[in-house]
Amino acid sequence: MVTLATTTGDGKAFISHAPGYWPDTAPELWNDWKWQLKNRVTTLEQLERHVDLSDEERSGVLLSGNKLALAVTPHFFNLIPREKNPDDPIRRQVIPRIEETWTSPYDMADPCGEDSHMPVPGLVHRYPDRVLFLVTDRCASYCRYCTRSRVVSGVGEQELHTDFEETFRYLEQHTEVRDVLLSGGDALIFSDDKIDRLLGRLRAISHIEFLRIGTRVPIFLPQRITPALCTVLQKYHPLWMSVHVNHPRELTIEVKEALERLANAGIPLGNQSVLLKGVNDDLETMRTLVHKLLMCRVRPYYIYQCDLINGSSHLRTSVAKGIEIIEGLRGHTTGYAVPQFVIDAPGGGGKVPINPGYILYHDNEKIVIRNYEGKIFEYPETGNENVQFAPQREYHDEYLYS
Helix, strand or coil: CCCCCCCCCCCCCCCCCCCCCCCCCHHHHCCCHHHHHCCCCCHHHHHHHHHHCCHHHHHHHHHHHHHCCCCCCCCCCCCCCCCCCCCCCCCCCCCCCHHHCCCCCCCCCCCCCCCCCECCCCCCEEEECEEEEECCCCCCCCCCCCCCCCCHHHHHCCCCCCCHHHHHHHHHHCCCEEEEEECCHHHHHCCCHHHHHHHHHCCCCCCCCCEEECCCCCHCCCHHHHHHHHHHHHHHCEEEECCCCCHHHHCCCHHHHHHHHHHHHCCCEEEEEEECCCCCCCCHHHHHHHHHHHHCCCCCEEEEEECEEECCCCHCCCCCCCCHHHHHEEEEHHHHCCCCEEEEEEECCEEEEECCEEEEEEEEEEEEEECCCEEEEECCCCCCCCCCCCCCCCCCHHHHHC
């Protein structure tokens, strides 16, 4: 039976759309991650064979080779409805649009300032005790808001030239580094043997305490999460993994099974979403997403305000919207389901947590706070005068009793 995505439904159910637009594909091929990579949708002709494109999308595809390549795995492409609906939250993430060529006065090629914190090619050392190791410039599919579109996919304005041996020497010499995050690109498109060698080389450095992998492969390419891969990964504990899900429809049956295999291998899983206009910038969508993530044994970790990457202005939403979503989650659902909303400060300032205003007043005698219901409470302070208090806001004691 051919199962195609539709625009109906709230995304709460776990659904499989296989084989979808590929009805004649044998199950053993469909479930082969290498077949999925070889059969990605990468051209305008392939797109138009399956879906009705808008003029904005068609123009965007024709120009995509100048900024960020088009590539969507068959698995993920099956989530896109056939009918012309450019506002569909899945297609907005992976199908190019002409708006990617628009310029905003705030846009940057390197919004997180990674290039200026790169002591050796491919290694970003921005925080005191941890580094970002860019191991490849390729992904299973390409997100149109990619923070590293300048180097990812092979068609950007820069090329990624990671020097692995120089990186290993740097890490051996810098004993303050205890945490290495593998990203890129996506390390999980490497073969099992290459992943094994890479993790083994890092684990041999005694002061590196734990390893992390940032990946969207379990969502774009769940077939890659094989028992053999999980056997390799569990050799290198403590190993953590940050996955990237933006919309509840992305959590299919296959993705849930892949995430469960990782969890069963003892890998703690966290999710990092990007707040995107028309994708997940409403409370109900985000609530559904975080609840489904917990059912997949994934802890909602971050919601990122969309970085100021070139050509992403049509996907960026207000910071106020992110605060509103956190406000609607905190206290209204389990704390495990509430991620931290952050802005990666432009130019390399690092992640800055953004929270609703729960502290109303704070001095060396008391702190005045409000809860999720808007009720106000006072808690006594210890009076330690060495503490640096936040700037005081206008506040009146009668607020406590109103």
